[in-house]
Amino acid sequence: MHAFADLLNRLIYTRSRNAKLRLIADYLRATSDPDRGWAVAALTGDLDLPAVKSSTVRGLIEARTDPLLFSLSRDFVGDTAETVALLWPEPTRPPDDRAEAQGRSLAEVVDRLAGLTRPSAPAALAEMLDRFDADERYALLKLATGGLRVGVSARLAKTALAQAFGLDVDAVEEVWHGLSPPYREIFAWGEGRAAQPTPADVPVFRPFMLAHPLDDAELDLADFAAEWKWDGIRVQLVHVGGETRLYSRAGDDITRAFPDIADSFSTPGTLDGELLVRGEAQGHALGEGGGAASFNALQQRLNRKTVSRKMLAEAPAFVRLYDILFDGDEDLRSFSWQDRRRRLEAFVATLDPDRFDVSSLIDAEDFAALAALRENARQGAIEGVMLKRRDSAYVPGRRVGLWYKWKRDPLVVDCVMMYAQRGSGKRSSFYSDYTFGCWAEDGTLLPVGKAYFGFTDEELRWLDRFVRNNTVDRFGPVREVEKTLVLEVAFDSVHSSKRHKSGLAMRFPRISRIRRDKPAAEADRIAALERMIT
Structure with missing residues (x-):
């Protein structure tokens, strides 16, 4: 636990991306299983410890110090975990008790937190806070409440893991969502003790291909296809082994929030598209918003664990498809965009037209005509234009020269x-x-x-x-x-x-x-x- 607390402390005060990568990589190489796996889970936001809430932490500190002092300190510091870690009274305890706390592993702490219930959480958390120093208290509270906020994205943490063991980060991403913390399989692969894990027969998330802002460049429409950029949320649909999953751009599983989509997708494959809600106009003309309501309508259905029948009826969801990654078990990502587009159009013809359609291409004779269409595209759920190189493979992340996003002026x-x-x-x-x-x-x-x-x-x-x-x-x-x-x-x-x-x-x-x-x-x-x- 002490080493993990030291890592968080160093990350907070390190601004350089490369320096953060080195800190995490050094920690992962020097730390054994399962501690390093739980550390990665915490950094990537994949650690779920629901028993401890922020209100629990506030209640504990307000019982031990002046509530006004805590309120003023929290307002100044800007972070509850840091404020509580610094204000928590140092108890009098025997030296051997302190040594025991210092020797407690991260895995032991995670196991203890995972075993708590809402009623048992306050006493157990207070006992642990009494045994730790300020840095360890900070790390404990960040673990317990989630959201480390130490300037490390999930992608950066995975990149550090890949660099630590000489792996390809896209290969790590490929199998990540098919595995669970503490990721022993990945570390065994990285250290050469086991083969690369495979996502066979599991509906795993694949990293999205992303676009660069167009800025002021003009592209030749002979080389690039143009399509509308819709104002919903980017999603990935996967059906493998008789199971369907719906993933957000960050790789979060949002299947339960959109059962109407998941129940309608039972054809083996992996698709990339925009999740939208039907508007009153059901047509597909641009002036009608392509059948899509505004993002505000979609927002009513986001971040819900369950969806009522009334909401399913009033805000029916559908996916406007952009691309196809897998057709059955055939990997199409190395195919050109234009070949994938043909496969996508054939694939979508087998799906429910009330739930799935293909994002239409824009017919513009030249770049100036496309610019005029983009500027007038204020109706409906349109954010702007996507420009995709016709011969581009589907590659994870942002690759220069392949895809561009040209958002409408604000x-x-x-x-x-x-x-x-x-x-x-x-x-x-x-x-x-x-x-x-x-x-x-x-x-x-x-x-x-x-x-x-x-x-x-x-x-x-x-x-x-x-x-x-x-x-x-x-x-x-x-x-x-x-x-x-x-x-x-x-x-x-x-x-x-x-x-x-x-x-x-x-x-x-x-x-x-x-x-x-x-x-x-x-x-x-x-x-x-x-x-x-x-």
Whole structure:
């Protein structure tokens, strides 16, 4: 446990990607099974320990220290685990008791946490916190509550594992979702003690092929095919061995949330597409959104463990297919895009047309004509255009020159800052989360969105000073500010929403400019946003 805590501590204070890779690789080579496997599971977000909740941790620390002190400290530090680890009182204990705690393995800690129930969690967690030092307490709480937030993505952790043992990271990804922590099979393969694991007869996730932003380049449409980029969530459908799985782009199994899709896919193969919800218009013309509702409609079904019959009826899901990776057990990923496209069109003809269709290609005579079509594609669930090299194989990750995404230009509106809140992690000392609003017809200011990115570090420091110097009220960690600062907000789309007082919800809002030159009274009105609703 001490070595894992030291790894997390070093990762927090290491910014270089290559340095993080070296730290993780060194740890994996120096650590034995199963500790290193549980460490990788924690870093990749594959460790599920449901008994301990954040409320449990808050209850424990508030019983041992001044709740106001904890609240103020948490607000300043920006992380509950770090705050509790530092504030937890050091108990008086015999030296041999301390030595026993230092010698406890990561696997022992994981086993203990995995065996807890909600009622037993508080006492057991407190006993463990009493035995550990501050760094180990931090690691324990991160393990127990999930979400390490140490600047390591799942892909980076897998890359470090591959580099540690001279493996191909795509080969690791290929079998990852067919295995379970603590991944003894992968380490045995990496150390030459066993053959490479295979995903045969298991509906495993395969890494997606991704696209680079197009930026300002112009491509020859003789070499590239163009198709619409739909505004849903990228998914992978797999049917192998009589079982169907539906995976998100991150490799999360979302089958249970979309039983209507899983039950409709029983043909052996692996498909790549966009998960969408049917709109009122069931046609496939672009002006009708290709039969797809906005992302806001899809969002009602995301992150649900169970789906009611009413929701299945009101928001029926379907998949607009982009590509085919496997046709039965035949691996098509080395085929060219145009050959895979022909196979996909033949494959989808055997599927339920109410649940599956193929993303149509865009007929444009040249790049200028394509640009005009893209700019006018504000109707329905369209984000922009995808450009795919006709001879490209399906390769994991982003490969230069093969696929490009050309998102439509964002919408822009001028809003007034209303509230601010401190960020988390490295931004915990700055007011970096801003709620902004537009004017209603009666002259009141209604919140329309919240954003915490889009500005530079220098602009963040300026905004932080503005918040501190113009606070008019406080509500816990939130500060209300004078309604004098105009922010130009960019966003992808806006939808009607019953959850917000303004009746609106923005999609991906971000601060694009600080309008110090513009009076707050000249900011946009709610009506301007309503005219942008798709």
